[in-house]
Amino acid sequence: MKKNNPDDFDGFMVNLFLDEDGDYLAHLVELPNVSAFGATPVEALNELKTAWELMKECYQMDGESIPKAPSRHEYEGPFNVPVDAQLYHFLTDEAAKAGISLYTLVTQRLKPTQQRQSTESQD
Numbered sequence: 232m233k234k235n236n237p238d239d240f241d242g243f244m245v246n247l248f249l250d251e252d253g254d255y256l257a258h259l260v261e262l263p264n265v266s267a268f269g270a271t272p273v274e275a276l277n278e279l280k281t282a283w284e285l286m287k288e289c290y291q292m293d294g295e296s297i298p299k300a301p302s303r304h305e306y307e308g309p310f311n312v313p314v315d316a317q318l319y320h321f322l323t324d325e326a327a328k329a330g331i332s333l334y335t336l337v338t339q340r341l342k343p344t345q346q347r348q349s350t351e352s353q354d
Contacts, residue, residue: 239280242300247272259283261301 244260250268255275258266265286267278290297314322326336 240283240300241297242302243283244300244302245276245279247275262286262298 240259243262245257246260247255247257250256254268254270255272256266256268257272257275257279259279265279265283267275267282269275269278287297322336323333326333329336331339
């Protein structure tokens with residue numbers, strides 16, 4: 232039997248549980264109306280995959296865009312995180328010493344290590 236691939240659900244999170252009738256119920260967390268059940272977890276997931284494929288076809292036939300999983304959205308924008316005064320002063324001092332804005336410093340710190348190293352080697 233073919234194993235489900237994490238991309239079978241286009242990045243949507245799957246909830247799988249045993250219901251009170253002894254059946255396994257699977258649904259897409261962000262799209263709870265896309266659900267399926269089966270006698271086993273594998274069967275429920277296979278049925279969910281079929282349901283999701285059919286749902287995507289319905290979106291396309293209706294001329295609607297297929298929803299994107301929140302994990303697949305590209306996002307840029309404000310990111311406000313409250314921090315205590317001591318950390319704030321430490322970060323603002325470090326940014327000032329480096330001659331960059333606090334926003335730039337924090338953004339650099341939040342980048343994954345590989346991305347930071349790649350950026351630093353380009354400078």
